[in-house]
Amino acid sequence: MGMEKNTVRRWISDECWAVMEPALEAAKNSKAGKPATQSNRDFLEALIWEARTGSPWRDLPTQLGRWHSVYMRFRRWEAAGVWQRFWASLQQEQVDQARALFVDSTTVRAHQHASGAPKKTRSMRRWAARVAD
16 A cells, blocks of 8 residues: 655745746845745745634644744745745736635635634623723
8 A cells, every 4th residue: 555645735836936937036136144944935835824724823834934034034034025025026917827826815724723702791791891890
């Protein structure tokens, strides 16, 4: 019985990546620093997985890279403005496949703790009235 390697579903097609790669390279602006061990495509796949699942960074599957490396690269790119330049360049071009990768609120669920405060019960209202007196 052959055990197959546990794989993660990929979202970026080869055709889509062929359009996105030059825009991403142009947005990065700098080649300074140590070269990343993870390709830009795999890095974006990890970010898409993260956004679609809403999971904590630490739950990133190992097939998509080390969670801390992905997180730190994401934060460095955010601070350097790479994301703004990348998305702006994709919007200027006719990149329908890349736009299909954008995540909207119908795809990403809110975290269980993001649902708000607990409902006030009758006993809580009575307690609050006593405390206010």
